[in-house]
Amino acid sequence: PTTPKPKCPKNETYKICVSSSCGERRCGEPKPxxxxxDCASGCxxxxxxxxxxxxxxxxxxxxPRTGT
Known part of the structure; x- marks a missing residue:
């Protein structure tokens, strides 16, 4: 039997084996x-x-706005 994907919080999705540094964008660092x-799985x-x-x-x- 397969295990179900974990339920992720709002605006998140479960990904399997993605780069931990490029799997998502971050505020203040829009482009990695x-x-x-590496191979990270999670939300x-x-x-x-x-x-x-x-x-x-x-x-x-x-x-949030950063800098001036």
Whole structure:
């Protein structure tokens, strides 16, 4: 029997074997500098969403502004 995919929080999706540094975008770091060759599985922000410091995934327009 196959094990069901874990339920992910809002705006996240379960991914299998993706680069931990490129599996999702982060606020303040919209484009990853480089992708690692590791294989991480888990809940990542859906396409079009960015990880905020508090751990949730939001649209880019809701990312906190950084710098001046």
């Amino acid at each position: 500098v480089g992708c690692t060759l 990542f922000c859906k396409y079009g969403y960015y990880r905020v410091r508090n751990g949730t995934c939001v649209r880019k327009s809701h990312c």
